[in-house]
Amino acid sequence: MKISYDAKVYALYIQLTPGKQRVQCRDVDEDISLDFDEQDRLVGIEVLDASRRLDLKQPLLEEELQKVQQQLEQRLRELSALNRRFQEHIADRMLVAEKLRELEGELQSATQRMEGARDKERNKV
Numbered sequence: 001m002k003i004s005y006d007a008k009v010y011a012l013y014i015q016l017t018p019g020k021q022r023v024q025c026r027d028v029d030e031d032i033s034l035d036f037d038e039q040d041r042l043v044g045i046e047v048l049d050a051s052r053r054l055d056l057k058q059p060l061l062e063e064e065l066q067k068v069q070q071q072l073e074q075r076l077r078e079l080s081a082l083n084r085r086f087q088e089h090i091a092d093r094m095l096v097a098e099k100l101r102e103l104e105g106e107l108q109s110a111t112q113r114m115e116g117a118r119d120k121e122r123n124k125v
Contacts, residue, residue, distance in 0.1 A: 001069050005050065012050035016076060017043045042079060045072075 002015040023035035023043060031052075035044035 001073065003069065010049050010051045012047040014045040014072060015043070016045070016072070040083075042076060
């Protein structure tokens with residue numbers, strides 16, 4: 001994780017994963033944006049006008065940055081776990097929907113066979 005601050009524009013950026021990558025930016029509010037990679041994982045957080053939201057009058061000490069980093073990493077682990085459970089839930093729902101479609105097809109086939117058998121019985125009489 002890398003935390004950088006641009007004092008000229010009062011922007012704080014927290015890069016959660018190393019390296020450059022394509023991201024999709026989602027605004028939380030007018031000053032906070034979240035960057036997600038192509039797999040929809042959170043990779044960065046941008047805080048504009050950070051001096052208004054944070055006490056940046058004192059320089060950020062390395063110890064304070066490490067605490068913030070640990071808190072963010074913990075939150076990221078929690079969000080990742082929630083995302084995995086959500087993805088599993090979606091996959092389960094898709095399997096259920098597929099099984100329902102299969103059963104619906106089987107029911108239609110059985111109904112058609114029953115109607116055909118009923119028609120044969122009527123024709124015999």
